[in-house]
Amino acid sequence: MFERPDPSAAPRIWEVGALCRAIADALEARFNPVAVRGEITGFSRAASGHCYFTLKDANGQVRCAMFRRSAGLLDFAPRDGELVEVRGRLGVYEARGDLQLIVESMQRAGQGALFEQFMRIKARLEAEGLFDGARKRALPLMPRGIGLVTSAGAAALHDVVTALRRRVPHIPVVLAPALVQGAQAPASICAALSKLYRHAELASGPLGDAGAGGEGGQPVPIDVILLVRGGGSIEDLWAFNDEQLARTIVQSPVPLVSGVGHETDFTIADFCADLRAPTPTAAAELVSQPRAVWLGALDLLGERLQDAVQRQMDLRHQRLDMAGQRLGRPSGLVGRQQLQLARQAQRLRHAVLLKLQRMTQENQALQARLPTAVERRLQAQSDRLERAALRLQLLDPRLVLQRGYALLTDADGQPVTRPAQVRPGDALVGRLAEGEIDLTVAQRRLL
Numbered sequence: 346m347f348e349r350p351d352p353s354a355a356p357r358i359w360e361v362g363a364l365c366r367a368i369a370d371a372l373e374a375r376f377n378p379v380a381v382r383g384e385i386t387g388f389s390r391a392a393s394g395h396c397y398f399t400l401k402d403a404n405g406q407v408r409c410a411m412f413r414r415s416a417g418l419l420d421f422a423p424r425d426g427e428l429v430e431v432r433g434r435l436g437v438y439e440a441r442g443d444l445q446l447i448v449e450s451m452q453r454a455g456q457g458a459l460f461e462q463f464m465r466i467k468a469r470l471e472a473e474g475l476f477d478g479a480r481k482r483a484l485p486l487m488p489r490g491i492g493l494v495t496s497a498g499a500a501a502l503h504d505v506v507t508a509l510r511r512r513v514p515h516i517p518v519v520l521a522p523a524l525v526q527g528a529q530a531p532a533s534i535c536a537a538l539s540k541l542y543r544h545a546e547l548a549s550g551p552l553g554d555a556g557a558g559g560e561g562g563q564p565v566p567i568d569v570i571l572l573v574r575g576g577g578s579i580e581d582l583w584a585f586n587d588e589q590l591a592r593t594i595v596q597s598p599v600p601l602v603s604g605v606g607h608e609t610d611f612t613i614a615d616f617c618a619d620l621r622a623p624t625p626t627a628a629a630e631l632v633s634q635p636r637a638v639w640l641g642a643l644d645l646l647g648e649r650l651q652d653a654v655q656r657q658m659d660l661r662h663q664r665l666d667m668a669g670q671r672l673g674r675p676s677g678l679v680g681r682q683q684l685q686l687a688r689q690a691q692r693l694r695h696a697v698l699l700k701l702q703r704m705t706q707e708n709q710a711l712q713a714r715l716p717t718a719v720e721r722r723l724q725a726q727s728d729r730l731e732r733a734a735l736r737l738q739l740l741d742p743r744l745v746l747q748r749g750y751a752l753l754t755d756a757d758g759q760p761v762t763r764p765a766q767v768r769p770g771d772a773l774v775g776r777l778a779e780g781e782i783d784l785t786v787a788q789r790r791l792l
């Protein structure tokens with residue numbers, strides 16, 4: 346809600362778009378989702394498949410839009426003058442500043458009694474705080490076990506199990522079967538949830554027909570629960586609007602995801618759950634981060650570690666190159682640098698191993714890959730260093746002299762590289778691979 350402004354203060358100056366967004370946010374928080382009954386007027390279907398119309402009664406009217414995805418689920422052809430009941434979300438079309446109802450489902454006004462009962466239950470439970478977002482919990486990224494409540498013979502069970510086997514075959518699933526339709530369904534669902542709650546809190550052993558035993562008879566810890574059912578009419582899904590079921594859902598000791606019906610179906614269970622999924626399959630996907638994602642994250646961490654080691658090695662090589670440029674005989678320095686690099690490599694190896702040990706505590710399934718990769722990388726870098734040292738040794742001036750070259754210096758020991766530096770009669774010293782000879786300039790030739 347908007348705060349009442351101070352009459353003595355200057356009013357805030359809004360940007361038009363910002364004001365429209367603020368109004369849309371206020372409508373979202375106050376009304377949505379909303380159900381409306383009214384008469385259709387001005388109905389049209391665009392080439393895109395989206396439908397546009399107005400709902401009206403004797404006291405007012407509201408513009409409506411029904412996008413192609415929702416319109417494709419209609420089981421009748423809407424027409425002007427028809428009395429309908431719609432469910433959707435109220436908002437603002439910012440381009441024109443118009444109030445607009447985005448319709449997600451529509452039915453002829455014949456099931457109004459059940460819908461009115463649904464709205465009364467929703468309003469009562471909402472006033473009690475059962476839908477409060479502050480109490481809802483985030484889903485675990487890597488659940489140790491998943492609890493599942495649905496009918497043992499339902500297609501929803503097959504869809505959920507198929508999705509979980511495809512994405513997280515290593516995570517155990519504890520099934521607590523229940524009726525999901527009919528007069529006995531609410532009590533059956535509550536009983537199944539209660540079994541999973543006790544199992545999640547105590548983890549004291551197998552859960553009867555649910556099959557909760559893990560490896561070696563150890564109980565499977567449950568970190569999240571799925572409550573799912575396939576689509577149907579409002580009567581088919583009515584068990585999920587039960588008040589006792591709603592109160593049982595909010596008592597869950599672990600996060601609970603509802604996946605009841607199709608994308609446009611809403612039940613009281615959806616509002617009570619920690620998270621609503623549009624379908625049973627989507628519910629399974631929300632709690633099952635694919636194993637490939639974690640392996641990809643591990644590969645990325647491995648690449649970062651390798652890059653860090655490579656940067657350290659490159660830095661050491663650069664320092665070694667600079668030292669080689671300053672020294673004429675770097676053989677001794679190369680040995681010291683090799684020793685220092687070996688110590689640094691050992692420290693880096695030790696640090697990488699410690700890092701990998703901490704990572705394996707968090708994810709034992711991935712512990713073996715990084716140490717092996719780092720060891721191979723370090724060995725490769727050590728080989729590169731040895732080859733670099735060998736190339737550096739080949740630059741030793743003594744090796745050049747052994748190939749028949751000589752180093753000429755004047756009487757002061759300065760290298761002679763140009764004829765212009767000497768005159769006839771000057772004494773020179775020629776340094777060979779084995780000893781020195783004294784020379785005298787007889788003649789010089791300038792080029």
